Amino acid sequence: MSASLRFSAPSHSFPKQISLERQWPSGTLLSFAAFRPLNSLCISLRRCGESGVSRVSCQGGNVDVIQRDEFEAVSFGEPESQLTCVMKFGGSSVASAERMREVADLILSFPNEKPVIVLSAMGKTTNKLLLAGEKAVSCGVTNVDGLEELSFIKDLHHRTADELGVERSIVDGHLEVLEQLLKGIAMMKxxxxxxxxxxxxxxxxxxxxxxxxxxxxxxxxxxQYDAFEIGFITTDDFTNADILEATYPAVAKRLNNDWNSDPAIPIVTGFLGKGWRSGAITTLGRGGSDLTATTIGKALGLREIQVWKDVDGVLTCDPNIYPHAEPVPYLTFDEAAELAYFGAQVLHPQSMRPAREGDIPVRVKNSYNPNAPGTLITRNRDMSKAVLTSIVLKRNVTMLDIVSTRMLGQFGFLAKVFSIFEDLGISVDVVATSEVSISLTLDPSKLWSRELIQQASELDHVVQELERIAVVNLLQHRSIISLIGNVQRSSLILEKAFHVLRANGVNVQMISQGASKVNISLIVHDNEAEQCVRALHSTFFESDLPELDRCDSAN
Ligand SMILES: Nc1ncnc2c1ncn2[C@@H]1O[C@H](COP(=O)(O)OP(=O)(O)O)[C@@H](O)[C@H]1O
Ligand SMILES: N[C@@H](CC(=O)OP(=O)(O)O)C(=O)O
Structure with missing residues (x-):
């Protein structure tokens, strides 16, 4: 359980430093953030045991003594927000002036809503910025203004301003600083x-x-709001930061206060935050605007979170792999989280967490086709007819087969294997174990975000460490096919899946059923993966499953 506490102080007595007297068990202080302009202080704590903070003291200020009971009363005492929902529009929805106009019309077509709008960067701007940065490293300072990506970004934003009929000066300051930044990168190489x-x-x-x-x-x-100025406080894990608890009360306070004093639709930057130690701008990982939207939804306790995309909702598989993918009308938070975690680009992997915690429905809609019903994601749904919901493919995964040399007993063996991954900071995705062996896949998003040379040496290091206690076989170019659905019907799913895979001459190299009970993962070779997804899709989604009725009557 987590909680936040907040109290205000007049600016002259604003605390310079706080300390917690009688600390909670170690690791319970999640974050602490002070917001000078608001004269408020937020402390986030995670409660994990009987003991707790009995007193919070602030150096140099009038010390408030906060007992636990009071503390809980303060932390959840937010007044109800007058804002009603979040509408998040991704890059494809705001790719041009024309799209922005359509999005404005779409927002205004819901006159009863008082929405908070979250926007991503226009079209492929994020990719272009990253490419410009990479080129700047080696292009030389004098060549920065000739970078094709910089010209593209300038042109896109100027043209959009012109076509929308707003002043170019709205973005000129940012474009100038951007060019300076690229020159700085070029200088520093x-x-x-x-x-x-x-x-x-x-x-x-x-x-x-x-x-x-x-x-x-x-x-x-x-x-307009920059998320990093209104209380989006994150860890300092640049390019993949986590939202800290202090964010919720801070964002709620800022947006509610502004709305109450002068109502205006809040337009918030997606994807961005502020590192709590560094004070620098952080990002929430690619596609992170979904997480910004669900965080705001939870912070304000809103009725609904809408994420507007360029597809008719969450689909039965990636439409780039199989164009006959169909929209999935209903999902649970667990299914959506699993789907996102195992690589479906449509949702950010962490985005379901705030929605689930706040129990706020998430609707995935198509901004190009607003009348399509989309996908509704809620805590529970009727699973009586559900078999498979969606098929997700994660490519280019590294798999390790680790067989114990029996230097350690079974318990010690598993513990040792996982401690090696923990020490090296490498996440494991899918695991299958027997008494003396373990097969697992490494999370490519964590490993592959590092430099190529670093990746290779890290893999060597993993293997060397494991070889002290086991025989290790490293298998690269594997894919995880995740079957997201009703694992109550796992026998039916597996029977069908293996029938299809056998008919296609595919050998499954590992299988694992997630503890979340919504996911069965199959590992196959990369070059067979797409063909498998297509074959599985036509079996599960394009033909009847008469076995389902028999299962129902047997239950
Ligand atoms: N299972 C899936 N359902 C829907 N879209 C998917 C799925 N898997 C991959 N995608 C891809 O995700 C894209 C939408 O996600 P994203 O590009 O992040 O949207 P946005 O930028 O609008 O937030 C779709 O255009 C589609 O190509
Ligand atoms: N612009 C960022 C954040 C984001 O969420 O984008 P989108 O909503 O277009 O996936 C990115 O490209 O990662």
Missing amino acids: ELTLRTKDYLVSFGECMSTRLFAAYLNKIGVNAR
Whole structure:
């Protein structure tokens, strides 16, 4: 369980430093953030045991003594927000002036809503910014202004301003600083993760400014917000930061107060936050605007979170692999989280967490086809007829077969294997074990975000460490096919799946059923994976499953 506590102090007695007297068990202090302009202080704590903070003291200020009972009362005492829902529009939905106009019309077509709008960068701006940064490392300072990606970004944002009929000056300041930043990168011949996050932040900062200016121009009151200025506090894991608990009360306070004093549609940058130690801009991982949206939904306790995409909702598989993929009308938070975690690009892997915690329904809709019903994601759904919901493919995965040399007993063996991964900071995705052996796959998003040379040496290091206690076989170019659905019907799913795979001459190299009970993972060779997905799709989604009725009557 987690909780946040907040109290205010007059600015003259604002604490410079706080300390917790009688600490909770180690690791319970998640974050602490002070917001000077608001004269408020947020402390987030995770409760894990009987003991707790009996007192919070602040150096140099009038010390508030906060007992646990009071503390709980304060932490959940937020007044109800007048804002009603979040609407998040991804890059494809705001790729041009024309798309921005359509999005504005779409928002205004819901006159009863008082939405918070979250926007991503326009179209492929984030990719272009990253590419510009990579090129700047080696192109020389004098060549920065000739970078094709920089010209593209300038042109796109200027053209959009012109076509929307708003001043170019709205983005000019950002474009100038962006060019300076690229020159800095060229000078230093280095692009750190921290600089990468600052670099990509320009995308969201500009799209939101243009959109807010356009709404104001057509007579709709709108106010632009940079997420890193309104309390989105994160870890300092640049390019993949986690939202800290302090974010929720801070964001709620800022958006509610502004709305109450002067109502204007909030237009918030997706994807961005502020590192709690560094104070620098962080990003929430690619596709992170979904997480921004669900965080705001939970912070304000809103009725619904809408994420508007360029597809008719979450589909039965990636439409780029199989164009006959169909929309899935209903999903649970667990199914959606598993689907996202195992690689379906449509949702950010962490985005379901705030929605689930706040029990706020998430609707995935198509901004190009608003009348399509989309996908509704909720805590529970009727599973009586559900077999398979969606098939997800994660390519280019590394698999390890680790067979014990019996230097350790079974318990010690498993513990040792996992401690090696923990020490090296490498996440494991799918695991299958027997008494003396273990097969697992490594999370490519964690491993492959590092430099190529670093990856190779890290893999060597993993193998060397494991070889002290086991015989290790490293298998690269594997794919995980995740079957997301009703694992109550796992026998039916497996029977059908193996029948299809055998008919296609495919040998499954590992199988694992997730503890979440919504996912069965099959590992196959990369070059067979797409063919498997297509064959599985036609069996599960394009033909009847008469066995389902028999299962029902047997239950
Ligand atoms: N199972 C799936 N359902 C829907 N879309 C998927 C799925 N798997 C992959 N995709 C891809 O995800 C894209 C939408 O996600 P994304 O590009 O992040 O949207 P946005 O930028 O609008 O937030 C779709 O265009 C589609 O190509
Ligand atoms: N612009 C960021 C954040 C984001 O969420 O984008 P999108 O909503 O277009 O996936 C990215 O490209 O990763």
